[in-house]
Amino acid sequence: MPNSARSPASRPGLLIVDDDPLIADSLSFLLEADFDVVSHASRSAAINWLREQASPPALALIDLGLPPNPHRPDEGYALIADLLAHSQDTRIVVLSGQGEENVARHARALGATEFVAKPAQPQALNALLRQLARTCHEEDAPALPALIGVSAQVERLRAQIEQYARLPYPVLIEGESGTGKDIVANRLHAVGGSDRPFLALNCAAISPSLVEPTLFGHARGAFTGAQSARAGYFEEAAAGTLFLDEIGELPLDLQAKLLRVLENGEFQRVGETQLRRSNARIVAATNRDLGAEVRAGRFRSDLYHRLSVFTISLPPLRDMGDDRLRLLDHFRSQFCAQLARPPFTLDAAARTAWLDYGFPGNVRELRNIVIRLATKYPGQEVGREALLAEFDPTIRSGAAADEDGDLIDIATAELRAGGFRLDAKLREWESAYIDAAMRLARGNVSAAARLLGIARTTLYHRMEAPDGDAGAQD
Numbered sequence: 185m186p187n188s189a190r191s192p193a194s195r196p197g198l199l200i201v202d203d204d205p206l207i208a209d210s211l212s213f214l215l216e217a218d219f220d221v222v223s224h225a226s227r228s229a230a231i232n233w234l235r236e237q238a239s240p241p242a243l244a245l246i247d248l249g250l251p252p253n254p255h256r257p258d259e260g261y262a263l264i265a266d267l268l269a270h271s272q273d274t275r276i277v278v279l280s281g282q283g284e285e286n287v288a289r290h291a292r293a294l295g296a297t298e299f300v301a302k303p304a305q306p307q308a309l310n311a312l313l314r315q316l317a318r319t320c321h322e323e324d325a326p327a328l329p330a331l332i333g334v335s336a337q338v339e340r341l342r343a344q345i346e347q348y349a350r351l352p353y354p355v356l357i358e359g360e361s362g363t364g365k366d367i368v369a370n371r372l373h374a375v376g377g378s379d380r381p382f383l384a385l386n387c388a389a390i391s392p393s394l395v396e397p398t399l400f401g402h403a404r405g406a407f408t409g410a411q412s413a414r415a416g417y418f419e420e421a422a423a424g425t426l427f428l429d430e431i432g433e434l435p436l437d438l439q440a441k442l443l444r445v446l447e448n449g450e451f452q453r454v455g456e457t458q459l460r461r462s463n464a465r466i467v468a469a470t471n472r473d474l475g476a477e478v479r480a481g482r483f484r485s486d487l488y489h490r491l492s493v494f495t496i497s498l499p500p501l502r503d504m505g506d507d508r509l510r511l512l513d514h515f516r517s518q519f520c521a522q523l524a525r526p527p528f529t530l531d532a533a534a535r536t537a538w539l540d541y542g543f544p545g546n547v548r549e550l551r552n553i554v555i556r557l558a559t560k561y562p563g564q565e566v567g568r569e570a571l572l573a574e575f576d577p578t579i580r581s582g583a584a585a586d587e588d589g590d591l592i593d594i595a596t597a598e599l600r601a602g603g604f605r606l607d608a609k610l611r612e613w614e615s616a617y618i619d620a621a622m623r624l625a626r627g628n629v630s631a632a633a634r635l636l637g638i639a640r641t642t643l644y645h646r647m648e649a650p651d652g653d654a655g656a657q658d
Contacts, residue, residue: 195220196317197241201230201263202279203251207302211245211279214306218314219243226251227263235391240271242320243313248280248291257287258647261619262627264294265361269430270389272366272548275316275555279304285573293545293576294623295362297552298559312559319522319555331364331371332514333507337499341368348494349375354446356431356491357469359498361624362546365469366429368496372467373425381424383417383464388430395438397454406455418451421464431491432472432483439484446490466491471624501543501550508539511547515554526563533568541575544620549576618647 198219202208208223215221222241224230227250234240244267248260260278267274278291281302288299297316300309331338348355349372357365366384373382390398397406401416417426428434434442445451449461468491477483501508512530520527530538543549553574557566617636625631633643 196243196320197222197239198313199224199230199234199241199244199246199267201225201227201244201246201250203247203249203254207247211309215310215313218310219317227259227266230263231266232391234267234270235389235394240267240274242274242317244274244276245279245309245313246276248278248287253647256647257291258622258627261291261294261622264291264296265623265627266389268295268361268548269386272362273320275320277309277313277316279309289574289576290619292552292556292574293549295545295548295552297555315523315559316555319519330514331367332511333504334510335504335507337504338507341496341498344494344496345371345375348372348496350377351494352465353493354466354468354491355494355496356474357467357496357498358474359469359471360500360546361471362548363498363500364547365471365498366427368498369425369427369429369467369469373427376425376465381421382427383421383424384427384429385417386429388433392435395435396441399438400441400451401453403453403455406453410455413453416453418445418462418464419460421462423463424465426464426466428466428468430470431468432470432474432477436482436484439487443484443487443490446487501546502541506539508543508550509535511550512538512554515551516558519555519558520562523558523562525558528557528561528563529565530571531565531567534566534571537568537571537575544576544623614646618643 196219198215198221200208200211200215200221200223202211202223203225205225208225212221212223220241222233224233230246246260246263246267248257249255250259250263253259257280260280264276264278267276272295276296278288278296278299279302280287280291280299288301291299298312300312331342345368355372357368359365369384370382373380385398387395397410397414397416399416399418401414401419402410404410404413441451445462446466449463450459451462452459474483474488474492478485478488501511516527545552556574557571561570618632621632621635622629624635629643629647630640633640636643
């Protein structure tokens with residue numbers, strides 16, 4: 185009997201990434217009635233496919249253990265960052281045989297919405313995906329996302345947006361991943377005159393070879409596949425706003441061409457000699473320290489100073505005090521309404537834990553935690569232990585981080601308990617720092633090695649060594 189499937193146009197897109205063809209084919213068959221399914225076997229294949237799509241999928245179902253090292257979750261961690269670079273609204277479900285709780289929590293801290301251990305029940309997995317699809321409908325989202333909070337940091341941010349919005353000069357938005365740099369860019373544009381075009385390009389989410397024709401356009405036949413002439417983002421933005429997210433990923437050779445447009449408004453399509461002009465206002469964003477990138481020779485000093493005529497620095501969520509509770513209220517109202525479920529509450533101990541947590545993934549991580557709580561505990565009071573299960577265990581709480589003596593107290597308690605092994609503890613800390621560096625570097629081993637202050641070959645060794653050998657040599 186045929187399934188009563190929805191039409192392809194009404195089905196949310198679902199990307200499956202798993203290197204086991206039997207699992208990928210089985211999931212595709214089981215889920216295709218409700219989702220527009222595409223599957224790939226590796227991170228690189230998935231990213232190449234994403235770069236060719238006009239819009240990202242609403243959902244992604246990924247395995248963490250992907251080639252070339254399927255016994256480790258590193259490639260899956262990097263894929264989470266890659267997917268969110270393409271679209272922060274894609275809901276990511278990790279389906280993995282690496283079922284350790286620390287792995288699951290860390291994947292969620294990186295931005296995954298949920299973790300499901302293999303083998304999964306098909307009906308339960310389908311229900312979870314359909315539920316998450318209801319939380320990412322564009323029509324349910326406000327046209328202009330609000331800046332939630334009353335802290336001094338948020339009030340200063342609102343004042344800067346009002347001050348800079350109507351000026352024609354570039355603005356550089358700095359901040360950690362997940363702090364909402366795209367929301368600030370949208371508000372700069374809207375306050376400055378939203379009747380003009382707003383175009384956004386994530387420089388980390390597009391192949392380096394395609395950045396130039398995407399920005400500047402190309403003539404027919406300019407390169408293989410260029411079957412017709414096409415305008416680029418600078419032309420299409422006209423007198424509006426062009427938002428260049430992750431500007432630190434822009435290749436050096438293109439940085440000079442971008443500088444030329446910023447200085448005199450002139451550019452050329454790829455394959456043309458005709459000069460064209462752009463009046464687009466540039467807003468750029470980065471989660472890198474561009475000053476350090478300049479000193480390292482990876483970013484042009486003149487372009488950095490041209491982009492940072494005005495700079496807005498977004499505070500990390502851990503510095504926003506009670507605004508974390510206001511964001512909890514905001515997302516709880518939004519997602520409980522979308523899921524048609526009664527709202528959950530936090531008891532006193534859970535509220536304290538919420539305020540103590542460092543939220544390494546910032547607002548994006550907070551939002552995903554709220555989605556999970558709304559799904560798991562509709563109409564219920566959530567206690568401290570249930571809430572802690574949603575946090576990344578590699579992150580110490582704000583309260584625990586306040587006093588240097590606390591670490592000594594923790595060590596003292598562990599030693600008194602007996603059975604302590606220093607080599608195991610050192611491996612645990614080394615693994616946590618490597619995971620954190622890979623997260624910050626979005627899977628780039630060379631960049632992660634620089635953050636850790638070690639050689640790339642050393643990092644490769646420590647990532648690939650069996651547990652018993654980790655840290656055995658420098």
